[in-house]
Amino acid sequence: MTVTGYRATAQRPDVLGRLPGDEQLDAFREALCRNTTLVDVLDRCTTLDLPHWYLAGGCLFQTVWNVVTNRPPDEGIRDYDLFYFDDTDTSWSAEDARIRAGRTVFADLSAPVLAPRTVYDAKTARWKHQWPTLTVLPWP
Template sequence: MAYAAGVHQGSPPDHRRFLADIRTNRSNRAILDAWDALGLPDGWLVAGCLFQTVWNLVSGRAPEDGIKDYDIFYFDAEDLSAAAEARVQARVDGVLGSLGVPIEVKNQARVHLWYEEHFGYPYQTLASSAQGIDRFLVPSTCVGVRPVAGRDEVYAPNGLAILYAGVLTLNPLVPHVQLFRDKAQSYRNRWEWLQVQDTR
């Protein structure tokens, strides 16, 4: 079911609605249904494949429209090597390769080793995948989902109302203004109804 922007009624979006919405995306559904076969420690399906699905539905678009890749976080502090991460990526690709969509798997225990070189800012050592979700540039996009004991668990530290409202603000945990502005503009180019709040 698609939702038109600005016509939501009643209480703020809850986890049940969010889970129903993100599963309208065939690839999200297939990844979550195959989750146990991935064998990921502290694994979460995260980021654009979730919040962009919601924004597509709010916009009346197909849930998969324009989603470039599907991100998965896991946490393994025992082996911080790029080679270990590549082996996990290969294993996930072996399970999910038939979906025909790009899937990117990142070990959150090693983000601090490459983030500054890639983005130009230092990054603290994390203790869990959830802490990686906490540090997305835009708070409304800080969401993750994973199946646990037969049901989907949602991690949304900033709630879901700002996601459905399309509010884009700077995350105080990663106060990188130019990175935020670039990211917010890229989102606004695709969903014009999103609301960017002043970062100054």
């Protein structure tokens, strides 16, 4: 993919973070579409008629890391966590509460520091093994 004069490849993944937001979103979508397992999971999710479903972030960021490091898009991804909330309250405040609850249950939805330290250490050790060029920040 050519973006604003740069070739966004594993040799220049740092370029992606400096692109305008809409181009970053396009690059993100392109990376995710390379993971056929992820696309299949999303296709199947739409047929389940689940209320308020979300795909947790772990499989998303791991797909991106694989793409920018020239690995198969689904390499090392152990699972694709889908969760949903069967709740009749569809207000914005109820939706926000569900998201916050989901972040507590599924720590990989957001930054790993939401998980207990033992979980953070285990996940980051596995990620560092999988993606050796990954920079792991120390536990705060």
